[in-house]
Amino acid sequence: MTVTATAVAKARAAAPAKIILFGEHFVVYGNPAILASINRRITVTAKKSRDGGKVKIKSDIASGEFDGSTFRLIEGANARATLEPLYYAARQALDDKKQQKGGLEIEIKSDIPYGVGLGSSAAALVATIAAVESLLGRADKKKVCESAIEAEKIIHKNSSGADCFVSTFGGMMHYSKGGGFKKVEAKTKLFLVIGDTGIKHNTGDLVSSVRKLKEANQMAFSGLMSQSRDICNQALAALNSGNTEHLGMLMNENQLLLERLGVSHEKADDLIDVARRAGALGAKITGAGGGGAIIALAASKEDSERIASAIKETGQGAFEVEIDTKGLVLG
Ligand code: MEV
Known part of the structure; x- marks a missing residue:
């Protein structure tokens, strides 16, 4: 194009x-x-x-x-x-x-x-x-x-x-x-909050650490691959039907897999915990991990505001996000 x-x-x-x-x-x-x-x-x-x-x-x-x-x-x-x-x-x-x-x-x-x-x-x-x-x-x-x-x-x-x-x-x-x-296309609007641990990561190092884990234990890794595939398939169905509660649950399951890969971080775990206790339907790290950012799904605008405030109270950055539909724009 x-x-x-x-x-x-x-x-x-x-x-x-x-x-x-x-x-x-x-x-x-x-x-x-x-x-x-x-x-x-x-x-x-x-x-x-x-x-x-x-x-x-x-x-x-x-x-x-x-x-x-x-x-x-x-x-x-x-x-x-x-x-x-x-x-x-x-x-x-x-x-x-x-x-x-x-x-x-x-x-x-x-x-x-x-x-x-x-x-x-x-x-x-x-x-x-x-x-x-x-x-x-x-x-x-x-x-x-x-x-x-x-x-x-x-x-x-x-x-x-x-x-x-x-x-x-x-x-x-x-x-x-x-x-x-x-x-x-999500059937319903997704209320999403980002929490920032403030810990910068190196994507290349994290991807390499996962590769080492995979090479050390191919069987266990292929089990995690198949669970992740299954979570993605279920998430697609939940998005299509607008079942945000199930979507949140699947985000929590996805986080468990990322913990198994060793790419979560105690500061990210803390923010995930804060988000869940403030009412998030689900929360996980987003991207490579090793600190970085977490993403939380809320049931409503009020809930997403409350989750963002709860994260900010811990001294970390937080903001609500909307999904962009434009992608790259010129001019
Ligand atoms: C980084 O944003 C996402 C990773 O899956 C790496 C990649 O997809 O290239 C960790």
Whole structure:
């Protein structure tokens, strides 16, 4: 799908954050996951610069420049891991458009907490690639998504692609590596709350730790895979029939599997407990884990407000989220 067609001096793209409702980690090994984009976004503005061959990136947390061979961090401690995939993606877009000598200035603004499993890396990649491609001619969603998945492999080489798919195409979806994505329509509105442990994680390390566990005990892992698949299937039926109580129960079951994988964290467990005691129908970590964010499902707006307040009372961040339906937006 082509979303713009004319060359411009400045181009903008915005891509949403995501939550994984069911199936994270197991999706890396071909299982299905159910995920959704949410109403938090990264907005990227790309401009051509006269500094031929140089890509400069400035974000809220870091800035740096890359001349094709050398990376120079200007500000933001430990920002290499954040910026490197973005440089790679921007360079790749220049190469694809046969503009190897072109210079770029990229500015990134975000209201997505980063490093906690809400898909900020994927959203930054999707929006950066889309902004650069539309600056240089046109952006094609399918191509943007493929390039973002390729660049994401710098962050962790076993990416399932789920985060990039949902950030590009938006909405709630059933996704698997082999089967691609199918949009899911929830029969009733979902009242969702994010709790942030404040503990940043490294997705690549967590995915590797699960791989080690899988290699050490193939039989046990394949049992967990089959339970996760079953939970996803039941969740799809619960979404289709609007049975939020069952959905919440399945989120709790999914959390038990993530605990078995060793990717939960005591601070996440505490927030899950707070959310459940404040009336959540279900709660679990969302994304890679190891701290990061939790997601809680509430029965009503009043309940979601109460859950968010209860989490904030512990001193941690919390906010209610809506499901985004737009995905990547240009301009
Ligand atoms: C990260 O948001 C989700 C994981 O399942 C990794 C992946 O799908 O690539 C942990």
